Amino acid sequence: MPTPPYRQIADELRRQILSGELGAGEKVPSENALALQHGVAPETARAALGVLAAEGLTEARRGSGTRVRDFKPILRRGTKRLAQSGWGEGRSIWEADLDGRPLTTDRVTVEELPCPAHIARALDLEADAPVWVRDRRYLVEDQPVMLATSYLPAVIVAGSPITEPDTGPGGTYARLADLGHKPVHFREVARARMPLPDEAEALALGKGTPVVLIVRYAYAAGGLPVEVNEMTLDASRYLMEWEFPA
């Protein structure tokens, strides 16, 4: 019934981390050191460190050691970055997020595919209707921070730069405007959960790091859905902001 030893050890280390006694980047005592200090088996000390890792407070590296994690988030402005003044003038909608740090993409694929069922419902299309699928990974300072997959109806975007890897100045939304389907309304739905192994690998996530899933629906005038964008964010790298009137 009392708190088991491995939790007591974890509690003590957690207190030190949260109080700042152990600062970001500092080394936590090793498994063996903890085992000796507390008179427990190495596996028990290991369990204590496992608790902190699962809470996202520490990060272990084989051969090196276990260190206190840092939290230096990117601010993602849900409302402001999608204001028309952003993409309407050829600026990247991402600039505001990064305090000037460059945001790059890799693993870019653009292809025409039959529309998945759940996307078809949102885009108001027949199942398997052709859609252009834009898939990419975003990086900041060579670290992956987000995965994104956009779906756009082929009847709308076929033949446009949206079907090319480089969509040109202003990006996809500027091109949709060129095509006469300027997005005028957005809806974002978000949830958070622990990553699956493939997500953890693609984002190089540490142990106790959740992902945030955001699905954005873009609508042109008259309520016509023109894009669905499924994003997967490293929760330890992002602060998300939305602003709106009462």
Added chain:
Amino acid sequence: MPTPPYRQIADELRRQILSGELGAGEKVPSENALALQHGVAPETARAALGVLAAEGLTEARRGSGTRVRDFKPILRRGTKRLAQSGWGEGRSIWEADLDGRPLTTDRVTVEELPCPAHIARALDLEADAPVWVRDRRYLVEDQPVMLATSYLPAVIVAGSPITEPDTGPGGTYARLADLGHKPVHFREVARARMPLPDEAEALALGKGTPVVLIVRYAYAAGGLPVEVNEMTLDASRYLMEWEFPA
């Protein structure tokens, strides 16, 4: 270098869960059963089940067994529920979230305290200036789903029903309107992380369940900040939605 046994076992079980072969609520094989099936030590089988629990896919109960988790979220409408038509007419701003299920509160405390530094900055107050702090826990069907702490400047709300546990029809925002400080603009900042032990306990969270932290800033006409509300949501119970124009 090859995939260790405990991961192989976890991979196989995960596949069965994600494919629906093992449905929500169904029992996963026990530690001993897995150990026998795969010819490993019980602790190794246990490690495999630990992986799935950390991913939020399963939930273990001592004496009972390990079962596949379910995800039946509450839809939290960030924009619509704060539209003035909601609280302006005496309706609870929460109704839309729940498909008719009643939302209740417990652990309600309302007290006047010196303002914490990070809140003082947001409310444009001197540090330690008096604020009324409203603290409560929200439950759906007797399950805790969210913690919330609101901070309101005493110079604005002193003497009003906002300093009582029951704020009356329309809630805090209707009372702020009565006081001549109707909120006209909101800003919400969100992040996700793993819970600390006290959060996990207050929300009765399972092992692989993150929390979503949302801080809402409410502004009256002229940009006067009138409330800061810090919320802690069970990520496995919430879908969050925001809508806004381009």
Added chain:
DNA sequence: AAGTGGTCTAGACCACGGA
């Protein structure tokens, strides 16, 4: 009473990183 998960031990071998 039998079976479940929760915790712990005292060993072992391996892969990796830094000095």
Added chain:
DNA sequence: CCGTGGTCTAGACCACTTA
């Protein structure tokens, strides 16, 4: 090379649930 974390074993005892 040595210390680090990562994995595994073959036991053990306990607390809890269900039948």
